Amino acid sequence: MAGDPTxxxxxxxxxxxxxxxxxxxxxxxxxxxxxxxxSGVLSRCRMLYGAGMGVNALTVLTDVVKESVGVTWKEDxxxxxxxxxxxxxxxxxIQSAKEEMDRVGGKGADVEAAxxxxxxxxxxxxxxxxxxxxxxxxxxxxxxxxxxxxxxxxLNTDGPNVQASTKTADAxxxxxxxxxxxxxxxxxxxxxxxxxxxxxxxEEEEATYKWWEQQNADRDGSMKWMTLQHNGVYFPPPYExxxxxxxxxxxxxxxxxxxxxxxxxxxxxxxxxSPHAQDAVFNKNFFDDFLKVLKKSPPRNGIKITRFELCDFxxxxxxxxxxxxxxxxxxxxxxxxxxxxxxxxxxxxxxxYLDGRKEKVGNFxxxxxxxxxxxxxxxxxxxxKLRVRPEDVTINIGKDxxxxxxxxxxxxxxxxxxxxxxxxxxxxxxxxxxxKYVFLAAGSSLKGQSDMQKFEKARELKKHVDTIRAxxxxxxxxxxxxxRQRATAMYFIDKLALRAGNEKGEDExxxxxxxxxxxEHVTLLPPNKLVFDFLGKDSIRYYNxxxxxDQVYKNIxxxxxxxxxxxxxxxxxxxxxxxxHLQSYMKGLTAKVFRTFNASLTFQDLLDRGTxxxxxxxxxxxxxxxxxxxxxxxxxxxxxxxxSHEQSMSKMREKLRGLKYExxxxxxxxxxxxxxxxxxxxxxxxESDLDDDAxxxxxxxxxxxxxxxxxxxxxxxxxxLEAEGKKPQAESVLKEKIKExxxxxxxxxxERGTEKHALKKERPTxxxxxxxxxxxxxxxxFKLQMEDREAGKEVALSTSKINYLDPRIxxxxxxxxxxxxxxxxxxxxxTKFPWAMEVDPDWKF
DNA sequence: TTGGTGACTTAGCAACCGACTC
DNA sequence: GAGTCGGTTGCTAAGTCACCAA
Numbered sequence: 001m002a003g004d005p006t007x008x009x010x011x012x013x014x015x016x017x018x019x020x021x022x023x024x025x026x027x028x029x030x031x032x033x034x035x036x037x038x039s040g041v042l043s044r045c046r047m048l049y050g051a052g053m054g055v056n057a058l059t060v061l062t063d064v065v066k067e068s069v070g071v072t073w074k075e076d077x078x079x080x081x082x083x084x085x086x087x088x089x090x091x092x093x094i095q096s097a098k099e100e101m102d103r104v105g106g107k108g109a110d111v112e113a114a115x116x117x118x119x120x121x122x123x124x125x126x127x128x129x130x131x132x133x134x135x136x137x138x139x140x141x142x143x144x145x146x147x148x149x150x151x152x153x154x155l156n157t158d159g160p161n162v163q164a165s166t167k168t169a170d171a172x173x174x175x176x177x178x179x180x181x182x183x184x185x186x187x188x189x190x191x192x193x194x195x196x197x198x199x200x201x202x203e204e205e206e207a208t209y210k211w212w213e214q215q216n217a218d219r220d221g222s223m224k225w226m227t228l229q230h231n232g233v234y235f236p237p238p239y240e241x242x243x244x245x246x247x248x249x250x251x252x253x254x255x256x257x258x259x260x261x262x263x264x265x266x267x268x269x270x271x272x273x274s275p276h277a278q279d280a281v282f283n284k285n286f287f288d289d290f291l292k293v294l295k296k297s298p299p300r301n302g303i304k305i306t307r308f309e310l311c312d313f314x315x316x317x318x319x320x321x322x323x324x325x326x327x328x329x330x331x332x333x334x335x336x337x338x339x340x341x342x343x344x345x346x347x348x349x350x351x352x353y354l355d356g357r358k359e360k361v362g363n364f365x366x367x368x369x370x371x372x373x374x375x376x377x378x379x380x381x382x383x384x385k386l387r388v389r390p391e392d393v394t395i396n397i398g399k400d401x402x403x404x405x406x407x408x409x410x411x412x413x414x415x416x417x418x419x420x421x422x423x424x425x426x427x428x429x430x431x432x433x434x435x436k437y438v439f440l441a442a443g444s445s446l447k448g449q450s451d452m453q454k455f456e457k458a459r460e461l462k463k464h465v466d467t468i469r470a471x472x473x474x475x476x477x478x479x480x481x482x483x484r485q486r487a488t489a490m491y492f493i494d495k496l497a498l499r500a501g502n503e504k505g506e507d508e509x510x511x512x513x514x515x516x517x518x519x520e521h522v523t524l525l526p527p528n529k530l531v532f533d534f535l536g537k538d539s540i541r542y543y544n545x546x547x548x549x550d551q552v553y554k555n556i557x558x559x560x561x562x563x564x565x566x567x568x569x570x571x572x573x574x575x576x577x578x579x580x581h582l583q584s585y586m587k588g589l590t591a592k593v594f595r596t597f598n599a600s601l602t603f604q605d606l607l608d609r610g611t612x613x614x615x616x617x618x619x620x621x622x623x624x625x626x627x628x629x630x631x632x633x634x635x636x637x638x639x640x641x642x643x644s645h646e647q648s649m650s651k652m653r654e655k656l657r658g659l660k661y662e663x664x665x666x667x668x669x670x671x672x673x674x675x676x677x678x679x680x681x682x683x684x685x686x687e688s689d690l691d692d693d694a695x696x697x698x699x700x701x702x703x704x705x706x707x708x709x710x711x712x713x714x715x716x717x718x719x720x721l722e723a724e725g726k727k728p729q730a731e732s733v734l735k736e737k738i739k740e741x742x743x744x745x746x747x748x749x750x751e752r753g754t755e756k757h758a759l760k761k762e763r764p765t766x767x768x769x770x771x772x773x774x775x776x777x778x779x780x781x782f783k784l785q786m787e788d789r790e791a792g793k794e795v796a797l798s799t800s801k802i803n804y805l806d807p808r809i810x811x812x813x814x815x816x817x818x819x820x821x822x823x824x825x826x827x828x829x830x831t832k833f834p835w836a837m838e839v840d841p842d843w844k845f
Numbered sequence: 846t847t848g849g850t851g852a853c854t855t856a857g858c859a860a861c862c863g864a865c866t867c
Numbered sequence: 868g869a870g871t872c873g874g875t876t877g878c879t880a881a882g883t884c885a886c887c888a889a
Contacts, residue, residue, distance in 0.1 A: 375856095421853090451854095513882085537856065540856085637856080798875090828876065
C-alpha cells in the first residue's frame with residue numbers, strides 16, 4: 001500500500017468512541033480541539049493514554065502506522081527501529097506532563113499550577129501530533145529501505161518537534177537534516193538509542209515472560225494481582241429495526257411492532273427452523289415473555305396478539321436468511337474490511353495490563369440479548385435474556401487505574417478494586433440469576449498458573465491414592481451407613497470418573513452426578529454387574545454396564561432396599577461431606593481432582609504402552625488419538641455424530657477401493673510381463689475386500705466420472721469456440737468420445753480377473769514394484785485414518801485435551817517420538833500451554 | 846449442618862475459516 | 868474462483884467447590 005494518498009489512509013482509520021474523545025477534551029478543558037486529518041491517529045494515542053493503558057506513544061504510533069500502510073512495511077525491521085528512535089522523548093514528555101497534572105489536580109486549590117500543567121500536556125500532545133503526521137507521511141510515501149534510512153537519519157537529527165512536511169511524495173525531500181551542534185546530536189542519539197533499547201527489551205520481556213520460572217514468594221495465594229488496568233467491556237450495538245416491509249404476521253395480518261417487541265420477535269424468528277422452535281417448553285417460555293414485552297410495547301396497528309399458534313414469524317426468518325446470504329456473498333475484500341472495522345472497534349477491550357504486563361482478555365464482549373437456550377429439559381429454555389446495560393455491570397479494576405467509560409450510554413453498576421479475584425467485570429443474568437464474568441483469556445498468566453496448579457495437584461494425588469483406595473475398600477464394609485455410602489461413592493468417582501454430583505434446584509434440568517444418583521439410575525445385573533443409566537452434565541446420557549467388586553454390588557443392593565426409584569441412592573452423602581473427607585488426605589483434594597488424575601494417568605499409561613517405537617508418524621498419531629479417545633470415553637465426552645460423517649465415510653471407502661484397484665492393476669501388469677511374479681506371495685494374494693462386485697462398482701463409478709468429465713470438456717470447448725466466433729463441435733464428437741470411454745470399460749469388464757486386466761502402459765518391473773510398495777503404504781495409512789474417523793465419530797476428543805490431559809504428557813511424547821507438537825495442539829492450545837513446552841522428552845505425569 | 850452466594854472450570858454446539866478440489 | 872469439508876474458535880450453559888451466615 002506504500003504510496004497511497006494520505007487522505008484515503010487516514011480515512012481508513014476507524015472513528016473513536018465518543019466517550020474517549022470526551023475524556024480527553026475534559027482533560028484539556030476544551031482548550032484544544034484536534035481538527036486536522038490526523039486527529040484519528042492522535043485520538044488513538046489519547047484514547048489509550050486517557051484510559052491509563054500505561055501509554056507508550058511509540059507503541060501507539062507504530063500500531064497506527066502499521067494499520068495505515070498495510071502489511072508491506074511490517075517486515076522491515078529498520079522501520080521499527082526508526083519509530084523507536086523518534087518517539088522516546090515524546091513519550092517521556094507526555095508522561096511527565098500527565099503526572100504533573102495529576103499531582104496538582106489532586107490538590108484542587110492551585111489553579112495556576114493546574115493551568116501550567118495543562119499547557120505542558122497540550123504542548124506534548126501537539127508534538128505528538130506533528131510526529132504522528134511526519135511518520136505517517138514518511139511511511140506512506142516511502143517504498144524502499146534506502147528512503148527509510150534517509151528518513152531515519154532526518155528524524156534523528158531533527159528531534160520530535162520538526163515542522164510537518166507536505167503529504168505527497170515530496171515529503172521525503174522536505175525532511176532534510178537541519179544543522180545542529182554535534183554534541184547535542186550525539187547526546188540526543190545516545191538517549192534515544194538507550195530508550196529504544198530499553199523499550200525493545202521491555203517488549204521482548206513481555207513477549208517471553210515466563211511466569212512459570214518466577215518465584216512468587218512475595219504473594220500469598222489469595223492475591224491475584226497488584227495493578228490492573230483495562231478498558232471495561234464491549235456492549236453490543238443497539239437494536240436496529242427491520243426494514244418497514246419485514247413484519248411478522250398474526251392470523252394472516254402484518255403486525256406493526258415497535259422496535260422493543262420487534263427485537264424479541266426476531267430472536268424467535270431466527271430460530272424458526274431450529275429444533276428449539278419444535279420444543280413446547282421453549283415455545284411457551286418464549287411466548288410468555290413475548291406477551292410481557294408486547295404489553296409494554298404493543299403493535300402500532302392495534303393488533304392484539306394472544307395466541308402463539310396464530311403468530312407467523314416466517315417473513316422475519318426469510319429476511320434474516322436473505323441477509324445471511326448477502327453477507328456470505330460479500331467479496332473477500334469486503335469481508336476483510338468489515339472484520340478490520342470490527343476489530344478496530346473492539347481492540348481497546350481485547351487487552352488489559354495486569355501488573356504492568358499486557359494480557360489478553362477472554363470474553364470481553366457482553367452477551368447480546370436473545371432467548372435462553374438451556375440444554376436438555378431445562379424448564380426455563382426459551383425465556384427472554386434481557387439486554388445487559390452498564391447499570392448491570394460491576395467493574396473490577398486497580399485502585400490507581402482510570403475508570404473506563406462504557407461504550408454505550410450509562411454508568412457502571414459499581415466499580416470495585418478486589419485483587420483477590422481474577423475477573424474484570426461481572427453481571428447477573430436475568431433468566432437463572434447466575435453470575436456472568438469477564439476473565440482473562442486461556443493463554444494468560446493467571447489462567448496458566450491455575451491450570452498448572454490443577455495438574456500439579458492431580459500429580460500430588462499419586463502419593464496419596466494408595467492409602468485412599470485402601471481406606472475406601474475397607475470402608476465398603478463399614479458398619480456406619482454414612483461411611484459405607486461414602487466409600488461406595490468414592491469407588492465410583494475413582495473407578496468410573498463420575499462427577500461429584502451437587503444438588504440441583506427445581507428450576508434446572510434434571511441431571512445428576514455421583515452423590516445425586518437416584519435408585520432408578522443404577523440397576524443390579526446379577527451376579528456382579530451394575531448398569532448406570534442417567535443424564536449427566538449438559539443432559540448427556542451416561543450409560544455403562546460395569547462389573548464391580550462383590551461388596552460394591554452388595555452395597556448398592558442394600559442402599560436401594562426399601563427405597564422408591566426417585567429416592568437418592570446415597571442418602572447419607574453429599575459433595576460437601578465427601579470433599580471434606582478427601583481434604584483429610586491431601587490439602588485441596590476434591591472429587592474433581594480424581595477425574596484429572598485418572599484421565600492424565602490413563603493417558604500417560606496408554607501412550608507408554610501403545611506407541612509403536614518404529615512406526616510412521618501416522619501410526620504414532622493414531623496411537624495418540626486412541627489414547628485420547630479412551631480418556632474421552634472414560635470421562636464420557638460425547639458429541640453429536642457430524643452431519644457429514646456417513647457421506648465422508650462413503651467417499652473414503654470409495655477412495656480406498658480405488659487405491660486397491662490401482663494395486664490390482666499393477667499386480668496384473670507384473671504378471672503379464674513375467675508370470676513368475678504370480679508365485680511371489682507378496683503379489684499373488686488379491687487385495688482384501690476387492691471382489692468382483694467391488695471391482696464392477698468401482699469401474700462403473702470411474703466410467704460415470706470419465707463420461708461426466710468428457711461432457712464438461714465438450715461444453716467448455718464449445719463455449720470457447722463460440723466466444724472466438726468459430727463453429728462449435730457437433731454433438732457427434734461427444735458421442736464418439738463417450739463411445740470410446742464405454743469401449744474401454746467394456747474391455748476392462750471382459751478382461752476382469754485375468755492378467756490382461758492390467759495397465760495399458762508398459763513399465764519396467766522395478767518401477768511397478770516400487771509403485772506397489774508406495775501404494776501399500778498409502779493404503780495402510782488411509783485405512784488407519786478411516787478407522788480413526790469411524791471410531792471417533794461420537795467422541796469429543798477436544799474436551800479432554802483442553803481440560804484433563806496434562807499438556808506436558810503430550811509435549812514430552814512428541815519430543816520423544818519426533819512428532820511435531822503442532823500436529824496435536826492447535827494454535828489456541830499452543831497459546832494456552834506455553835508452560836508445558838519446555839519439558840524433557842522423558843517427563844512423565 | 847445447611848443453604849445461599851460467588852468464583853471459577855468444564856462442556857457441547859454453531860459459526861467461522863482455511864485447505865483442498867475441481 | 869466457487870464449492871466442499873473438516874478442524875478451530877467463540878459462545879455461553881452447566882458444572883464444581885470454597886466460603887459465609889444462620
